[in-house]
Amino acid sequence: MTEQAIVASGLGKTFNSRSDSAVTALTDVDLSVEPGEFVSLIGPSGCGKSTMLRLIGDLIVPSEGTVEVFGKPAAQARADRDYGMAFQKAGLFDWRKVSANIELPLELAGWSKSRRRERSAEMLDLVKLPDFGDHYPWQLSGGMQQRVAIARALSFQPKLLLMDEPFGALDEMTREHMQVELLSIYRQLRSTVVFVTHSIPEAAFLSDRVVVLSPRPGRIHSIIDVVLGDRETETRDEDTRESEGFFRKTTEIREALRSVEAQQ
Amino acid sequence: MRSRLEPLWPPIVVGVIIMSLWEGLVRLLKVREFLLPKPTSIASALGDEWTPLRTAGWETGKTAVAGLLFGVVAGALLALVVSRFSWLRGSVTPLAVALNATPIIALAPIFNAWFGITDFRSNAAVVIIVVFFPVFINTGTGLSEVESNQIELMRSLAASENTVLRKVRIPNALPFFLTSLRLAAPLSVIAAIVAEYFGGPQNRLGPFITQNASFSRYANAWAAIVVASAIGLALFAFSAVVEKISMPWKQGDPARA
Ligand SMILES: Nc1ncnc2c1ncn2[C@@H]1O[C@H](COP(=O)(O)OP(=O)(O)O)[C@@H](O)[C@H]1O
Numbered sequence: 001m002t003e004q005a006i007v008a009s010g011l012g013k014t015f016n017s018r019s020d021s022a023v024t025a026l027t028d029v030d031l032s033v034e035p036g037e038f039v040s041l042i043g044p045s046g047c048g049k050s051t052m053l054r055l056i057g058d059l060i061v062p063s064e065g066t067v068e069v070f071g072k073p074a075a076q077a078r079a080d081r082d083y084g085m086a087f088q089k090a091g092l093f094d095w096r097k098v099s100a101n102i103e104l105p106l107e108l109a110g111w112s113k114s115r116r117r118e119r120s121a122e123m124l125d126l127v128k129l130p131d132f133g134d135h136y137p138w139q140l141s142g143g144m145q146q147r148v149a150i151a152r153a154l155s156f157q158p159k160l161l162l163m164d165e166p167f168g169a170l171d172e173m174t175r176e177h178m179q180v181e182l183l184s185i186y187r188q189l190r191s192t193v194v195f196v197t198h199s200i201p202e203a204a205f206l207s208d209r210v211v212v213l214s215p216r217p218g219r220i221h222s223i224i225d226v227v228l229g230d231r232e233t234e235t236r237d238e239d240t241r242e243s244e245g246f247f248r249k250t251t252e253i254r255e256a257l258r259s260v261e262a263q264q
Numbered sequence: 265m266r267s268r269l270e271p272l273w274p275p276i277v278v279g280v281i282i283m284s285l286w287e288g289l290v291r292l293l294k295v296r297e298f299l300l301p302k303p304t305s306i307a308s309a310l311g312d313e314w315t316p317l318r319t320a321g322w323e324t325g326k327t328a329v330a331g332l333l334f335g336v337v338a339g340a341l342l343a344l345v346v347s348r349f350s351w352l353r354g355s356v357t358p359l360a361v362a363l364n365a366t367p368i369i370a371l372a373p374i375f376n377a378w379f380g381i382t383d384f385r386s387n388a389a390v391v392i393i394v395v396f397f398p399v400f401i402n403t404g405t406g407l408s409e410v411e412s413n414q415i416e417l418m419r420s421l422a423a424s425e426n427t428v429l430r431k432v433r434i435p436n437a438l439p440f441f442l443t444s445l446r447l448a449a450p451l452s453v454i455a456a457i458v459a460e461y462f463g464g465p466q467n468r469l470g471p472f473i474t475q476n477a478s479f480s481r482y483a484n485a486w487a488a489i490v491v492a493s494a495i496g497l498a499l500f501a502f503s504a505v506v507e508k509i510s511m512p513w514k515q516g517d518p519a520r521a
Pocket residue numbers: 015016023024025043044045046047048049050051052
């Protein structure tokens with residue numbers, strides 16, 4: 001058996017557990033993610049998607065259960081800088097130029113200045129912003145800022161990419177564009193991705209598997225395999241969105257979400 | 265170049281209009297000099313008294329600048345310490361708030377007792393305390409109000425608290441700090457002069473104003489006020505320039521200009 005990228009067992013999180021405002025955000029989650037897999041978490045708002053992502057990233061500590069990442073505890077994976085993260089807000093630092101923003105993780109990892117420059121230039125090419133290294137973030141549109149945030153998350157080639165609705169604030173056209181670009185980058189770098197979204201087509205388009213969560217308390221409702229053709233050779237592009245297989249998968253996800261809502 | 269000069273002429277025009285109205289109304293209504301001297305009387309008092317005024321302005325200016333420097337450094341340093349060691353927040357911040365709620369000028373006689381009634385340090389101490397508070401509070405806000413995602417990003421990269429302070433909190437606090445400096449600079453001149461009313465060396469603007477007023481030489485008192493506002497304006501302009509040059513990333517940003 002190959003080593004799993006993520007193994008969550010009996011994972012749960014209760015906030016403010018010692019007061020009467022206790023919220024059980026997540027409970028009883030078992031999930032394994034294989035290296036190289038693209039997994040989306042989808043579900044109604046407040047069902048614990050962000051909580052699950054933060055547990056995997058060791059930004060919060062589980063109340064129950066464990067998370068292992070590449071065979072080690074999540075805290076160790078974080079210390080080893082195995083994680084790249086991106087959020088709905090690009091969260092670029094105003095006072096850093098675009099290239100310096102991309103280089104921040106490299107700086108923290110102690111790379112030399114010339115190596116950092118080289119890498120940030122490569123990353124700028126990868127996210128199709130080759131001429132923007134010397135700009136400040138405010139000079140970029142929302143979509144461009146989000147691309148920089150992704151370049152920053154990927155600059156040090158982390159083994160695991162954790163993304164929390166990274167395209168949530170973008171308009172539909174930009175969003176579809178970014179999805180295609182993300183897939184192409186992901187294929188080039190062969191990373192593993194956990195991607196939070198509440199968009200059904202986004203989950204279907206990007207993922208190998210879609211994890212549908214149900215709320216109060218958050219738990220896994222179902223897991224939908226999204227294979228649009230032969231797993232090894234399939235390509236996804238703008239035409240995929242109009243294909244029969246894509247339509248069937250979005251319908252399947254939509255029905256799962258409906259039954260989640262019917263439970264409430 | 266034009267764009268640099270443009271913001272200068274409207275206040276000059278308005279100033280000239282106000283001065284002319286002032287002069288005209290005082291002459292027309294025959295307002296007596298002790299109530300409101302004419303701008304021309306103030307100008308000639310400024311000329312006649314230039315030597316003592318220059319000394320007084322220079323000395324008061326030194327008190328204000330010294331107090332400003334110490335107060336700003338103390339405020340910023342304490343904000344840093346409180347931000348880094350969050351267990352201090354609960355104890356230090358309420359104390360600082362209580363200090364600010366104290367009418368600080370009430371402390372002036374006490375500082376006179378501490379440092380001596382003719383010692384300039386008793387005036388500078390008032391300035392330090394007046395300046396300290398806005399710097400401490402504003403800088404503290406800037407250090408703590410960082411987007412939570414940005415902190416999470418740093419933590420996901422295994423950055424230590426010290427690294428977060430250096431690479432995120434301090435640059436984030438810089439605009440807040442500089443705003444407080446712009447507030448504190450003119451405040452330091454006000455504080456210095458009010459403190460001088462209560463004691464300290466005599467060759468200062470505060471005593472100059474009270475003495476001339478008590479001999480009904482109001483034009484002289486007004487001339488000293490003109491000197492004081494010139495000092496305040498100069499300090500304000502200086503801090504505004506510091507603000508501009510220390511944040512190159514804000515150059516041309518329409519949202520923050
Ligand atoms: N730090 C926190 N303290 C208390 N409650 C929280 C905290 N973070 C999240 N929650 C609660 O946990 C639940 C799940 O939140 P979240 O994981 O953000 O949901 P989602 O990302 O799916 O919208 C919500 O009810 C939310 O209010």
